[in-house]
Amino acid sequence: MLFQVEMTVKLPPEMPAERAAEIKATEKAYAQELQRAGKWRHLWRVAGSYSNVSIFDVEDNAELQELVSNLPLFPYMAISVKPLCRHPSSICEDDA
Numbered sequence: 001m002l003f004q005v006e007m008t009v010k011l012p013p014e015m016p017a018e019r020a021a022e023i024k025a026t027e028k029a030y031a032q033e034l035q036r037a038g039k040w041r042h043l044w045r046v047a048g049s050y051s052n053v054s055i056f057d058v059e060d061n062a063e064l065q066e067l068v069s070n071l072p073l074f075p076y077m078a079i080s081v082k083p084l085c086r087h088p089s090s091i092c093e094d095d096a
């Protein structure tokens, strides 16, 4: 199942810079692991913001919840999720 996930990061201003850098580094490693595993198919920065638009390819809602809630930045993000299905006019062969 494909989901569009939009994440907006809001770190508390009082968080020490070293702690923020540590969380971001752990987040990056986890995000790249999920991309290599084919679970996180697209990761795009929304220009001009600390937000991303992503496409996840997971078994079901429960797997999406597990992957997203394990993100180190999860406590500091506003997240919105939209389920996707194949468009009848799409010629993309790798669409689900």
Ligand SMILES: O=C(O)C[C@H]1C=CC(=O)O1
Residues within 6 Å of the ligand: 007, 009, 027, 028, 029, 031, 050, 051, 052, 073
């Ligand atoms: O920077 C972000 O958009 C938040 C998050 C998503 C992947 C990652 O490495 O950090």
